Amino acid sequence: MDRVITVGLDGSPESRAAAEWAAREAALRQVPVRLLHVWQPVPEPVVQAPLLGAETLQHWTERIPREAAEGLRRRHPGVEVTIEQRAGTSADALVDGARDAELLVLGSRALSGLAGFLVGSVGQSVVAHAEVPVVLVRAGEQAADEHVMDPAGIPSAATGFRPVVMGLDTDSPDETVITFAFEEARRRRTALTVVQGWNLPPYYVYSLAAGVDPREDAVREQAAALTEALLPWREKYPDVEVTERSRLGSPADHLIDAARDASLVVVGRRIRRNPFGVHIGAVAHAVMHHATAPVAVVAHR
Template structure:
């Protein structure tokens, strides 16, 4: 059975942008699209109000996904589209609904004139608990935003895709995360820009005076470690151009900077079975809130 591209829809502008992005991704991957609408039960006193009765609720909960599916079918006639309604807390329900999905797509509000996302509680909950990759899409995301500029200087869906950016921690490199990024670049027929930020260990940074030769040696070592991690992936994906960027500095800052010219940013989330709940690392947190491109969060061990 083929996995689907699953997208959460609540009728908002953000979620409609997510549906459109998910439809394009389904076309790239030749997978079906599944639109999931989560109905959160209304408290009993409110449910009894004339405007919030059972018939009214049923009308809107059925109309929203149906109209979205009809729109996708018109704009993307080659995609198999289905809809599903589930009830419960949206974040938890979406994470559960994505259990058999290739990935889950959700919408996030853009920060107006400031680049980046405003990730709500539903998005953060889904990212933290979903066992499949989760992609956050800005409300104003369009197909042209993912592509390079045309000769007139305007992004166009007819031009090549912008690069895919992967934030990589060479000390905890995971095959699931790297494989997702290479596949995303392959589907888009674009390059993969791998970003690795590093800082000297404390005993180097604070225990010795500034030493250019030492800094250069550390930089060479970090670059070589990155090359070793990526070498087998270059061989596996010979058609994907790989640009390696190993730089001194904050990994979070470097990933956010690289996102400005990306079609997709790929970051990881380590799955931790902890009584204190799920944890999202600082690099992923920064990408979710400040990336100007869609962000894919890939859970891994």
């Protein structure tokens, strides 16, 4: 695997925000950024059209990545930026083009009102099939959005990063996901908030019906399980401050709520070889569409 961050670029505000985020992440990791521009072959009659053909094709295949790269180099002088162009279906080309990267960054539409499902079909397909971590960045995302407020109530790089948030299932904690989250917190020199959501097992309902409230015991058990799962990682990353949140209720809802104060949200996705299905998982799917912070979906076995 090359030490490079790949960005899916199509010239949209979403992809430009993704490229800016990738450049900031590249500076933290001290790696290059590769702008991957995918274009679909144009039928010959369109290419030959005097008004729509060659000029439009050149605009999409040359001008957009070139100008994006020039802008990133100007704003992030310490980051090496390269361009790669591929022809084909967007999702397939992005997945294939990121196989040798350590991170793939994509843009997604900004939140608006009560609308959901803000990650398009291409983004969902890439997340479902890529085996490298995929970060989804909202249109309009800025460096200041990742930082805590200054005394004037304005986000500022001088105040340091907001926490990284990770969702953790203590029944099946995965080393790949946990390592990614701790490393991201360490790079940012910020805290890591670990969120665990859980529901009462069915047999607890019978205890409630019998007049016994088992929730206090369940809260203690779940909190203890979270602490135990994180103990080796606290020892491995002593410089990362860890906050544990074990809450009764939907894991996705708790993660989306925690994302409001986060610089990055980390969730896992189990790799499945079956060609059918979405292959994202309910929690990751909900967080991708509704979290206000950039979301890293980390594939694991």
